[in-house]
Amino acid sequence: MYERTSVGLDVHARSVSATALNSETGAITETTLTPDHDEISAWIRTLPGQIQVVYEAGPTGFGLHRALTAAGIDCVVAAPSKLHRPPGNRVKTDKNDARLLAQLLLLGQITPVRVPTVTEESARDLVRGREDVRTDLMRARHRVSKLLLRHGHVYYGGRAWTGAHHQWLHRIRFDQPGTAAAYDAELEAVDFALARRDRLDAAIAEMAAASEFTPIVRNLCCLRGVSTLTGFGLAVEIGDWSRFTGASIGAYLGLVPTEHSSGGSRRQGGITKAGNTHARRLLVEAAWHHKARYTVGAVLRARWEQAPEAARARGHAGNQRLHHRWETFGHRHKKHTIATTAIARELAGWCWSLATLPD
Numbered sequence: 001m002y003e004r005t006s007v008g009l010d011v012h013a014r015s016v017s018a019t020a021l022n023s024e025t026g027a028i029t030e031t032t033l034t035p036d037h038d039e040i041s042a043w044i045r046t047l048p049g050q051i052q053v054v055y056e057a058g059p060t061g062f063g064l065h066r067a068l069t070a071a072g073i074d075c076v077v078a079a080p081s082k083l084h085r086p087p088g089n090r091v092k093t094d095k096n097d098a099r100l101l102a103q104l105l106l107l108g109q110i111t112p113v114r115v116p117t118v119t120e121e122s123a124r125d126l127v128r129g130r131e132d133v134r135t136d137l138m139r140a141r142h143r144v145s146k147l148l149l150r151h152g153h154v155y156y157g158g159r160a161w162t163g164a165h166h167q168w169l170h171r172i173r174f175d176q177p178g179t180a181a182a183y184d185a186e187l188e189a190v191d192f193a194l195a196r197r198d199r200l201d202a203a204i205a206e207m208a209a210a211s212e213f214t215p216i217v218r219n220l221c222c223l224r225g226v227s228t229l230t231g232f233g234l235a236v237e238i239g240d241w242s243r244f245t246g247a248s249i250g251a252y253l254g255l256v257p258t259e260h261s262s263g264g265s266r267r268q269g270g271i272t273k274a275g276n277t278h279a280r281r282l283l284v285e286a287a288w289h290h291k292a293r294y295t296v297g298a299v300l301r302a303r304w305e306q307a308p309e310a311a312r313a314r315g316h317a318g319n320q321r322l323h324h325r326w327e328t329f330g331h332r333h334k335k336h337t338i339a340t341t342a343i344a345r346e347l348a349g350w351c352w353s354l355a356t357l358p359d
Contacts, residue, residue, distance in 0.1 A: 003049030008101025009040070010094045011055045011064060016040060017094035020047050021102040030095060035060070037067035044073055054105045056080045056097075062115050078104075081274070082111035116239055123207060123236040130200040130229075131278055137193035144169065144186045151179065201229065208232040216241070219354040221303040222315025223347070224322075225289030230282045234351060237279040241356050246349035253280045255345040271341055280344070283351070287343035290322040310357055318350035 003024040010017040013035065020029040029047065033040055044051055053068055053075040068075040084104065089096075104110050116124065141161060148154070153172055157164055169187060174180040208217045208228050213235045220231035238249075250256050254274035260267045273280070296304075296316075304312045322343055329339035 004106075005047045005049045005051045006102045006106040007044060007047065007051060007053040008098040008103075008105060009053060009055035009064075010098040010101065011035065011058065011060050012094070013060065015094070017098040018043065019095070019098040019102045020044075021099075021106055022047075022049065023106055024049070028099070030098070032094075035064075037064060040064065041068060041071045041073065044068070050074075052076070052105060054078050054101050054110055056083070056101070057113050062121070065115050066118075076105075076110060076112040077115055079111045079113045084109055114240060114243065119212065120236055120239055123211070123213065123232075126200065126203060126207065127233045127236055128278065130197065130204060131233075133193060133197045133200060137190065137197055140186065140189040140193050144183070144190055147179075147183055147186060148172070204229060204232055215359065216355045218303070218307045219311040219315075219357055220351055222300075222307050222311050222318075222354060223286070223350060224294070224300065224319050225286030225347075226351070230286055233282050234279055235355070237276050238355075241352055244352055246352050249348045249352045250345040252276075253283065253348055255280060255283070255341060255348060283344040283347050284340055287322070287340045287347050290319065290343060290347075291326045292323075294319055294323040308357070311354055314350075314354055314357070318347075318353070322347060322350070 003022065006021045006023065008019045008021075016033040016035055018031050018033055018040070022028075031043065033043060044053060051073060053073055055064065055075075055077060057077050057080060062077065065075050065077050078101065083100070085100065101110075145160070151174070155165055155168055157168060159165070172183070174183055205228055208214060208231070213232060216235045217228060217231040220226050220234060221228060226234070241249075244252060251272075252275045254272045254276075256272060258269040258272050260269070304315070307315070325343055325346060326339065329342065334342075
């Protein structure tokens with residue numbers, strides 16, 4: 001046995017509640033600090049014995065972990081969804097949260113999250129920024145279309161939001177100045193969102209073509225439905241693919257069913273929807289592409305040309321398998337939503353297989 005001090009930090013934007021628990025003496029030290037990394041490190045160094053620090057993953061990011069690790073302090077970041085909180089404890093304060101973290105760390109009941117590298121976090125910011133722009137663009141388009149619908153303007157010239165549709169939108173005029181001003185503002189929001197999306201798409205394409213993520217992206221793009229944007233998003237969101245297996249990655253992404261089994265009964269429900277929401281959405285969207293008849297077109301063949309031979313062969317096998325699964329679900333008259341989720345879960349396994357291929 002050796003003396004060890006477990007430190008729990010409840011980190012907020014303007015304050016940090018800290019609790020230190022000594023395993024040998026049982027002494028508890030509590031204080032409130034500022035979020036300054038140097039101040040936190042200096043206080044931790046005053047504690048006796050071997051020190052280990054934990055705080056919850058949250059909006060403050062991983063800067064504190066990197067600062068403490070650089071200072072030679074053992075620090076882990078806890079997954080908030082995996083913390084064991086007593087159901088009868090109805091008093092939640094920063095001090096209690098910090099004490100709970102220190103106790104769980106001392107008992108070895110902390111489930112840590114993987115801390116991404118600075119490069120990975122930068123790439124995630126880019127991908128998530130593009131995701132935010134996609135959402136903004138969708139909402140702006142809805143506002144424009146619903147405003148036009150209220151005033152009797154409906155487009156019949158083909159698919160919406162094409163070049164011809166945009167020309168039609170800019171030709172519409174309103175007599176009432178209030179409606180005209182509102183329409184111009186909403187249409188301007190659509191144009192700005194399109195410009196932002198194109199700019200971020202170009203940045204993603206550039207990083208996907210020449211970065212540490214390039215080999216994985218090229219391997220993933222051997223699958224149907226996985227473009228450069230999707231492959232890059234999966235690569236940076238999941239990060240270290242070696243943490244998983246082909247069976248466990250589906251559970252990590254929340255694509256496995258919930259279950260409540262007791263005794264001889266077994267009840268399964270919808271998917272857990274745990275883990276990374278963005279990666280799960282990308283896989284579900286990609287799964288739809290495997291429903292159509294499988295052919296190797298010019299776009300897919302061009303992606304194959306950039307990937308190794310082993311990745312092309314595995315991607316071809318995955319495409320055949322996933323399309324066959326779609327046909328099986330069709331013969332069984334499965335709902336499309338259920339079939340898509342099942343295909344997405346299996347697609348995650350094929351992505352893992354391609355991402356972990358040896359160089």
